[in-house]
Amino acid sequence: MPDAFGGQSGWAPQPPRSIVPTPAATREDLRGRRVIVGLPGFGWRGDLRADEKVVQGSRTYVPVIPEHEWYKAEAEQIEVFAPLVPVDRVWVEVLASLDQPLPDVVSRLVSLDAPPRREAVPIADGIRVTGRRVVQVVDGVERRDLRAVTEMYASADGDVCLRVATELEWYRWGWSGQSPRTLEISTNLLWLE
Incomplete structure (x- = not known):
């Protein structure tokens, strides 16, 4: 909790920024970014990494691979299979700005239309x-x-x-x-x- 001087009072350190899922369609810098895939109302899967968008015909896709395969491919400079996921089913994990307040109980209720914000x-x-x-x-x-x-x-x-x-x-x-x-x-x- 901030003190009167804007610092942290007591022994508790300031928590890290929250993770705010952002639609991949709004981002240009996807290579290596942590992503979440899924369907609104159905469910979400994380611990994935993305590569740059791919356009096939009139559709845009994001190559997505499990994080462990991403690290292995990067460390050993090898090619791995990356399924193409429609861009509208991919969200990028973005860190919240420092000035965003922590949500209260009511605002922690989630919508099934997008992955939920993650608080540390x-x-x-x-x-x-x-x-x-x-x-x-x-x-x-x-x-x-x-x-x-x-x-x-x-x-x-x-x-x-x-x-x-x-x-x-x-x-x-x-x-x-x-x-x-x-x-x-x-x-x-x-x-x-």
């Missing part, structure tokens, strides 16, 4: 966080594209911590078996994305 949750409020996307916030600077590699534990200094890896390291672990390089971070600096 303090990591300490999470259950079974291993493998989940996390954001580290230090002095108001957000570090994203991280994955939790462990659950919360007490460090040698008695702090409540979590080990995290970059997403590239996380996914490389899956396709190569190579253990990721991890970093121990205090949970008061981490949020579930």
